[in-house]
Amino acid sequence: MWVGGLMILTRFLKILSEPYQADGMLAKTIRRIFWGFIIPGAAIVVLSGLHQIGIKGVNFYMAQGWFHTKLTFVVILAVVTFLVGLAVSASSRGEILRPGRLIALHATSGACLLVIVILTMLNH
Numbered sequence: 001m002w003v004g005g006l007m008i009l010t011r012f013l014k015i016l017s018e019p020y021q022a023d024g025m026l027a028k029t030i031r032r033i034f035w036g037f038i039i040p041g042a043a044i045v046v047l048s049g050l051h052q053i054g055i056k057g058v059n060f061y062m063a064q065g066w067f068h069t070k071l072t073f074v075v076i077l078a079v080v081t082f083l084v085g086l087a088v089s090a091s092s093r094g095e096i097l098r099p100g101r102l103i104a105l106h107a108t109s110g111a112c113l114l115v116i117v118i119l120t121m122l123n124h
Contacts, residue, residue, distance in 0.1 A: 001041025010106035
């Protein structure tokens with residue numbers, strides 16, 4: 001939910017950065033995706049991660065090198081989510097968004113997902 005929503009939303013926002021403006025319905029849909037899909041998805045990821053840490057204990061995970069790498073990419077995704085939230089707010093105000101920044105957010109989301117999945121598969 002979290003990363004998939006980020007990737008979809010950054011693509012929608014890229015559409016808004018084109019010379020033409022999207023109608024109010026697309027802007028409303030973008031806000032709904034962010035607040036109704038991405039933020040709850042991020043909350044589920046964080047809560048399930050905390051639950052897993054609670055089961056095995058903090059010391060177990062802190063001794064694992066892969067965990068630190070995975071946690072770093074989760075933090076990067078949190079920053080990307082914040083930046084996408086700023087873009088959603090800007091688009092709601094009718095501001096034209098920079099396409100290069102949106103492409104970077106889109107690519108970063110996908111790269112983080114790929115690294116996290118690979119780390120998870122290799123270490124579980």
